[in-house]
Amino acid sequence: MDYFVLVISAIFVNNIVLAQYLGNCPFIGTSKESGVAIGMGLAVVFVATMAATITWCVQEYVLGPLDLEYLQTIAFILIIAALVQFVEMFLKKAIPPLYQSLGIFLPLITTNCAVLGIAIICQREKFTLPETIIFSLASGAGFLLALVVLAGIRERLDLARVPISLKGTPLALIMAGLMSLAFFAFKGMAS
Amino acid sequence: MITSSVLVLLGIGFISAVILAVASKLLYVYEDPRIAQVESVLAGANCGGCGYPGCAGAAQGVVEGKAGANVCVIGGDEVAAKVADIMGLEFASTEKQTAFVDCTGGVRAEETYEYHGVADCRAQHMLYGGNKMCPEGCLGYGTCVTACQFGAIEIGPDGYPVVDPNLCTACGGCAQVCPRGVITIRGMTARITHLNELTDCLAPCRQRCPGQINIPRYIEQVSRGDYAGALETIRERIPMPLSIGRVCPHPCEGVCRRGHVDEPVGINMIKRFAADWEMNSGTRLPISCAPETGRKVAVVGGGPAGLSCAFFLRRLGHSPTIFESMPELGGQLRYGIPEYRLPNAVLDWEIEGILNLGIEVRHEHNFGTDFTLKTLEEEGFEAVFLGVGAWMNMNLRIDNENAKGVETGTEFLTKVGLGVDTGIGKKVVVIGGGNTAIDTSRSSVRLGAHVTLMYRRTRNEMPAHIEEIVGSEEEGVNYLFLSAPKRIITDDDGHVTHVEYIKMELGEPDASGRRRPVPIEGSETLIECDTVYTAIGQKPELSCLYDGSGTCTLEETRWRTLGAHPDTLQTALPHVFTGGDMHTGPALVITALGEGRKAARSIHQLLTEGRIHYSSQLQRELIPYTMFTDVPDVGYRRRSELPHQIECDERKCTFKEIEGPLGLADVKHETCRCLRCGLTCYNRDLTEGQECLAEDCVKNP
Numbered sequence: 001m002d003y004f005v006l007v008i009s010a011i012f013v014n015n016i017v018l019a020q021y022l023g024n025c026p027f028i029g030t031s032k033e034s035g036v037a038i039g040m041g042l043a044v045v046f047v048a049t050m051a052a053t054i055t056w057c058v059q060e061y062v063l064g065p066l067d068l069e070y071l072q073t074i075a076f077i078l079i080i081a082a083l084v085q086f087v088e089m090f091l092k093k094a095i096p097p098l099y100q101s102l103g104i105f106l107p108l109i110t111t112n113c114a115v116l117g118i119a120i121i122c123q124r125e126k127f128t129l130p131e132t133i134i135f136s137l138a139s140g141a142g143f144l145l146a147l148v149v150l151a152g153i154r155e156r157l158d159l160a161r162v163p164i165s166l167k168g169t170p171l172a173l174i175m176a177g178l179m180s181l182a183f184f185a186f187k188g189m190a191s
Numbered sequence: 192m193i194t195s196s197v198l199v200l201l202g203i204g205f206i207s208a209v210i211l212a213v214a215s216k217l218l219y220v221y222e223d224p225r226i227a228q229v230e231s232v233l234a235g236a237n238c239g240g241c242g243y244p245g246c247a248g249a250a251q252g253v254v255e256g257k258a259g260a261n262v263c264v265i266g267g268d269e270v271a272a273k274v275a276d277i278m279g280l281e282f283a284s285t286e287k288q289t290a291f292v293d294c295t296g297g298v299r300a301e302e303t304y305e306y307h308g309v310a311d312c313r314a315q316h317m318l319y320g321g322n323k324m325c326p327e328g329c330l331g332y333g334t335c336v337t338a339c340q341f342g343a344i345e346i347g348p349d350g351y352p353v354v355d356p357n358l359c360t361a362c363g364g365c366a367q368v369c370p371r372g373v374i375t376i377r378g379m380t381a382r383i384t385h386l387n388e389l390t391d392c393l394a395p396c397r398q399r400c401p402g403q404i405n406i407p408r409y410i411e412q413v414s415r416g417d418y419a420g421a422l423e424t425i426r427e428r429i430p431m432p433l434s435i436g437r438v439c440p441h442p443c444e445g446v447c448r449r450g451h452v453d454e455p456v457g458i459n460m461i462k463r464f465a466a467d468w469e470m471n472s473g474t475r476l477p478i479s480c481a482p483e484t485g486r487k488v489a490v491v492g493g494g495p496a497g498l499s500c501a502f503f504l505r506r507l508g509h510s511p512t513i514f515e516s517m518p519e520l521g522g523q524l525r526y527g528i529p530e531y532r533l534p535n536a537v538l539d540w541e542i543e544g545i546l547n548l549g550i551e552v553r554h555e556h557n558f559g560t561d562f563t564l565k566t567l568e569e570e571g572f573e574a575v576f577l578g579v580g581a582w583m584n585m586n587l588r589i590d591n592e593n594a595k596g597v598e599t600g601t602e603f604l605t606k607v608g609l610g611v612d613t614g615i616g617k618k619v620v621v622i623g624g625g626n627t628a629i630d631t632s633r634s635s636v637r638l639g640a641h642v643t644l645m646y647r648r649t650r651n652e653m654p655a656h657i658e659e660i661v662g663s664e665e666e667g668v669n670y671l672f673l674s675a676p677k678r679i680i681t682d683d684d685g686h687v688t689h690v691e692y693i694k695m696e697l698g699e700p701d702a703s704g705r706r707r708p709v710p711i712e713g714s715e716t717l718i719e720c721d722t723v724y725t726a727i728g729q730k731p732e733l734s735c736l737y738d739g740s741g742t743c744t745l746e747e748t749r750w751r752t753l754g755a756h757p758d759t760l761q762t763a764l765p766h767v768f769t770g771g772d773m774h775t776g777p778a779l780v781i782t783a784l785g786e787g788r789k790a791a792r793s794i795h796q797l798l799t800e801g802r803i804h805y806s807s808q809l810q811r812e813l814i815p816y817t818m819f820t821d822v823p824d825v826g827y828r829r830r831s832e833l834p835h836q837i838e839c840d841e842r843k844c845t846f847k848e849i850e851g852p853l854g855l856a857d858v859k860h861e862t863c864r865c866l867r868c869g870l871t872c873y874n875r876d877l878t879e880g881q882e883c884l885a886e887d888c889v890k891n892p
Contacts, residue, residue, distance in 0.1 A: 058203065067192075068199055075203055082207035086214050093218040100244050158337070161310055 010138035023114025037151035041144030052136030240264035240362030265360030288361035288378035316370035335365035394868035396443035414862035430502035436463025481508035494522020496578035496771025499787025559735030581772035591679035596687035600631035600726030616721030623726035824875035
């Protein structure tokens with residue numbers, strides 16, 4: 001039951017983008033087309049889960065015992081950067097079409113604060129390893145959900161006649177804000 | 192503390208480095224350096240027009256050999272040359288493509304859906320199926336305008352997209368988003384090889400035209416004074432607008448919606464005006480051809496079908512050679528149609544224009560004797576088009592049919608065409624009721640004979656064109672309706688002196704829908720004559736297809752024509768195609784021209800793609816729901832008439848052309864009468880009952 005609440009909380013209540021306001025750059029940048037959004041979202045799910053798991057182990061078995069918690073941020077960034085490089089190589093070899101459609105956005109995950117944020121939240125909340133894996137997976141899924149919903153909205157907005165000054169990113173930001181407000185409806189469902 | 196911090200970070204870094212190093216080894220993907228080079232010279236618009244996901248994908252496609260140097264649709268020849276240079280390929284100029292809106296616009300039929308605030312074609316299509324009264328037409332909310340990254344499309348004053356060809360890069364963005372398929376990306380090749388499909392915006396006239404000419408488009412171009420554009424539109428379908436403008440019985444006009452209000456638009460007159468405009472200017476408009484492919488095709492027969500096939504093959508980049516048995520090209524146009532309808536000078540000028548494209552001709556070469564399919568193959572011809580026409584005449588099957596003075600109408604007309612002595616007498620009887628019979632009669636009148644035309648049905652059932660019948664009546668041809676020849680009576684020398692005929696009455700309708708003539712026993716009568724011309728039907732001479740042992744590798748139909756696939760015109764031999772009268776039996780010139788293009792299309796596909804394909808949605812019959820007869824809100828406008836160049840007395844003694852072209856004012860008036868129809872839409876230019884004055888019609892000077 002705790003895991004279920006954790007999942008609901010990570011996806012809806014404390015959505016990493018819409019409630020925590022992390023990862024806004026790829027959120028806006030890759031939400032123009034549903035196809036790209038799904039690819040990016042799945043990549044984030046994978047990288048976030050892997051990153052949170054590895055960083056949990058590093059924190060638990062290296063930084064914690066050696067009293068080096070203050071190295072958390074820089075160590076995590078190092079680990080995530082290496083992980084993203086690994087994922088990039090893997091996708092290029094195994095799924096070239098997805099690699100090509102993600103284009104520049106794949107390296108951008110390196111600097112995706114959502115991924116780093118998930119890893120740090122897991123430490124801050126003192127999750128166990130299973131909880132870390134579940135939470136990071138669910139948080140990644142929350143990112144994927146937000147990204148796909150925004151992409152769907154933006155695809156429809158492309159068809160609408162809107163003032164030129166609002167076309168593109170400005171309107172996407174407004175929509176992201178409205179989505180964020182909508183997600184506040186989940187507040188109270190879980191901590 | 193500092194030492195341990197440094198060691199920990201170095202440790203994490205080292206482990207990461209080792210993992211990545213191993214991964215680099217295991218997951219290494221070789222990337223050809225040329226991919227980056229090619230990508231750097233592409234336009235970089237990521238427009239998707241090439242079909243690849245972005246320019247990087249396109250570059251990869253080029254390097255992998257999946258795409259050619261001209262992969263970048265918006266880069267044009269300049270980019271293609273650079274790509275070819277990088278890849279070490281030979282560069283050939285590519286055909287200019289552009290977005291093509293198959294809808295001429297205008298004030299359209301009202302929309303049947305209610306506006307619910309979604310001003311976009313795709314949204315409208317999703318919500319309501321995009322249904323206006325026209326099930327295929329443009330919705331006019333400009334999704335294509337939004338999709339165009341290059342500002343090449345705008346919605347015109349009539350609510351239909353207008354493409355600026357100078358800005359259009361043929362990226363295909365507009366075509367991709369159009370929910371009704373109104374916009375397509377086409378170059379010359381695609382336009383030439385396109386066959387009418389049910390999803391096209393086909394006005395009734397376009398549906399009926401055997402040549403599939405885009406009639407509303409060229410009329411609209413003429414109305415704007417864009418005669419060159421109109422001719423280009425016509426020449427995408429037929430190569431002989433001058434000839435067709437004179438001899439076509441214009442079946443298109445029979446289904447013209449305007450005909451339900453007053454009289455059909457003079458479509459053929461407008462075509463003739465545009466064609467005459469070019470000839471009278473003395474300058475030939477350039478006709479574009481695709482780059483040379485070097486593929487040799489033999490075209491047997493230099494009549495309308497053969498000329499059309501050769502013309503389009505040449506435009507598609509191939510090298511056709513025409514084999515003609517007669518001294519001059521033109522077939523029935525020259526040797527079957529008299530000069531008063533189609534002057535030789537006009538025909539010569541038109542044929543010269545076709546041959547100027549670079550078509551070789553071998554005159555007086557007879558198929559079956561001077562060359563065969565085998566020798567053509569040995570000579571390197573990769574495909575053959577057989578279009579030898581229908582020159583063999585049907586027999587009357589009566590006594591003394593072969594008497595002196597009895598000849599077929601086509602033999603007589605050929606002699607007239609060749610300018611040799613016809614041996615015509617003073618009293619001529621012509622037997623038949625078709626156009627050949629009328630041509631024979633009117634030519635005989637011009638050679639000083641007293642002519643009687645004998646036909647077994649009444650005037651109403653005559654298959655000849657009504658204008659021709661009226662013309663012959665004006666020139667003094669006598670008619671003997673409901674009469675059929677029974678035998679030819681000769682003198683001692685075996686020369687015809689009389690025709691014995693029997694009177695007929697009409698019975699029940701036969702298979703052709705016409706009432707079957709039934710003989711009235713005992714009504715035999717004699718008519719005195721010294722010459723008889725028979726013109727009761729023709730068929731192709733297929734003996735040339737049989738070899739010495741009497742076998743034929745091609746298929747003969749029960750109507751004694753050459754059998755072929757109706758859409759591809761491919762015969763039983765894959766590289767042999769046919770068209771025109773040889774395939775259809777005696778038919779219209781425009782039908783032969785249309786079949787020539789159809790065959791050229793198939794040959795082009797066979798030579799370039801190795802297979803022939805066509806849409807399952809081809810339009811063959813008139814589309815029933817487009818044939819409505821109620822055309823409200825269209826007022827009366829008189830139809831222009833072709834002026835006569837010479838009057839009746841002079842007509843009887845000269846082969847000078849009778850009809851002249853329309854004047855400029857009349858052409859404007861006539862183009863103004865066109866309703867710019869689509870499938871079910873048309874322009875509502877006047878309220879019902881309102882009569883248009885001639886001067887009002889000239890609204891597009």
